[in-house]
Amino acid sequence: MGKATxxxxxxxxxGTKLKPSIRIKNYKEFTTPLSKEDQQIQASRCMDCGVPFCQYGGMMANAASGCPVNNLIPEWNDLIYKGMWKTAVDRLLKTNNFPEFTGRVCPAPCEGACTDGLHGEPVTIKENELSIIENAFAEGYxxxxxxxxxxxxxxxxxGAGPAGLACGDMLNRKGHDVTIIERADRPGGLLMYGIPNMKLDKQIVARRVEFLEAEGVKFSLNHDITKTEDIDKFMSEYDAVVLACGATKPRDLIVEGRDLKGIHFAVDFLKATTKSLLDSELADNNYISAKDLNVVVIGGGDTGxxxxxxxxxxxxxxxxxxxxxxxxxxxxxxxNPWPQYPKVLKTDYGQDEFIDAYGKDPREYCTSVKKFIGDENGNVKEALIVKVEWVKNENGAVIPKEIPGSEQVIKADLVLLAMGxxxxEESLIEKFNVEKDNRGNVxxxxxxxxTSVPKVYSCGDVRRGQxxxxxxxxxxxxxxxxVDLDIMGAMI
Incomplete structure (x- = not known):
């Protein structure tokens, strides 16, 4: 596929990114995409490899490899190389309902499985995908x-997150009357309130929601079903119910001082900022502000x-x-061999911005919090941290062990728990009386x-976990x- 050589x-x-010193002055997306001509050149780098692991999307030796939605990557790389952008988007949408989302926020396991990346740089699959869908919107395709x-x-x-939106979209295409119920004031789930504007402009989410509405999908917002519904009456109104409301119960840190003021879950911090931005450009001050505070973020993933x-x-x-x-x-x-997803050091946009401002990485590895220390008004002011080493216990499991004498007190006016x-949430499980697995998922x-309840199905993070x-x-x-097969009757 693409150009043979x-x-x-x-x-x-x-694509080029704005300098950190400039982009931290606002909450806008900061990547300028390549021109269509340059993107076509990048697509030409796709090899005519015998087995395109990029689109495999399965497990290899208990590790993920390739694109989970099995995007037809070599095909649409070839098409955009040849300038066939309309055909390319037709192929892209066969496997992915929302490439404008994945093209922005996916960690690109496809690129980790790209044959080009075995001994060099992988194809720009993620940016190629984004260019196809954005060009399609721009051209009216x-x-x-x-x-x-x-x-x-x-x-x-x-749930109106990515699982719920995808499920609702597909069921609507089948001709069913679909209502997506969302407890927040805007659809999108983590796309709207879990991922900052800098990574995913909320107008992009709104554009897709408007498109789904135009195709007949209905949305019921500000609707917390766990608080307002008679479940028997609710169930009687539908032929099927799909739980797609995410794994939204955050992992807590149970240590001394956890109840002090100023310690928040990261999801609450991020959601409040995004909502205030959308409502008033932060003018309402209805968010958890980090201004002039010593901030401690606990957790090293994307949310951190x-x-x-x-x-x-x-x-x-x-x-x-x-x-x-x-x-x-x-x-x-x-x-961790190719074509598994590469488990290597990643310095993401937030760390890049901190390094640019302060000349060092904000991350402290092998570090745990032993307790939080408060002031006379019950506000957190410090954290007692300790270094750990990872050792095997008597059962062979690798566990963290404190390193004696490594304790240190650091300033902490605002603590954000970003530990996954x-x-x-228990209220959802109790409302529908569905069975849980051993990890607390439906x-x-x-x-x-x-699920264990007739007519009730489950998909996405609420089923599989984060x-x-x-x-x-x-x-x-x-x-x-x-769901379609069950409510319509499987073909015999």
Whole structure:
């Protein structure tokens, strides 16, 4: 696919990013994409490899490899190289409902499995994908296409995140009447309130929601079903109900001083900033401000990075990011071979911005918090931290062990807990009386998606646990197929 010698002739080039010192002055996206001509050249680097692992999307030796939605990557790389942009978007949308989201926020496991990347730089698959969909919107290739006939079947989808949107989209295409129920004031789930504007402009989310509405999907907002519904009456109104409301129960840190004021879950911090931005450009002050505060972020994943970037834009006095894990290697370890997703050190946009401002990385590795210390008014002011080493216990499990004499007290006016999520919220499980698995998620087998309650299905993070946007889309699509078969009757 692409140009046979493209990977030999052209180097990998990506869109340009605004300098950190400029972009931290606002909350806008900061990447300028390549021109269509330059993107076509990048697509030409796609090799005619015998096995395109980029689109595999499965497990290899218990590790993920390639694109979970099985995007037809070599095909649309070839098409945009040849300038066939309209055909390229047709192929892209066959597997991915929302490439404008994944093209911005996906960590690109496809690129980790790219053959070009085995001994060089991978193809710019993620940016190629984004260029296809954005060009399609700009050229008017994408137009609402509501189903010509309706089945008369009604489906409620609980949760307007990526899994719920994908599931609702696919069911609507089948001709079912779909209502997506969302407890927030805007659809999108983590796309709207979990991912900062800098990574995903909320107008992009709104554009897709408007498109779904034009195709016939209905949205019921500010609707917390766990608080307002008679569940028996609710269930009687629909032929199927899909739980797609995410693994929204955050992991807590149970240490002395946890109840002090100024300690927040990262998701609450990020959501409040985004909502205030959308409501008033922060003029209402209805958010958790980091301005002039010593901020401690606990957790090293994408959410921790988002907290660093947002705190910088607030005007934080100081920042530190604590990670209990050790520093990842610069290159693949022997037990992490290609085409597995590369578990290597990643310095993301938030760390880049901090490094530019302060000349050092904000991350402190192999570090844990022992307790928080407050002032006379019950506000957190310090954190007692300690270094740890990872050792095997008597059962062979690797666990963190404190290093004696490594304790240190650091300033902490605002603490943000960004340690991931531990499953579905109990109120949802209790409301629908569905069975849980041993991780606290709604129990439903993959590819079946049926819960322990008749007519109730589950997909996305609420079923599988915290995961990627692209996996949520994948599960939403597949769950829709199962629901459609069940309510219409499987073909014999």
């Amino acid at each position: 493209g990977f030999l002739e052209y180097k990998r080039i990506t 994408i137009k609402p296409n509501p189903p010509k006939e309706r089945t008369g079947k009604r489906v409620a989808v609980i 990075t988002d907290c660093i970037a947002t705190s910088l834009r607030h005007g934080a006095k100081s920042l530190v990011q604590l990670e209990i894990m050790g520093k990842a290697p610069e290159k693949r370890a022997e037990n 999520f531990v499953g579905a 129990k439903a087998e993959y590819m079946d998606f049926a 995961s990627l946007v692209v996996w949520a889309i994948k599960e939403g699509r597949e769950c829709a197929e199962k």
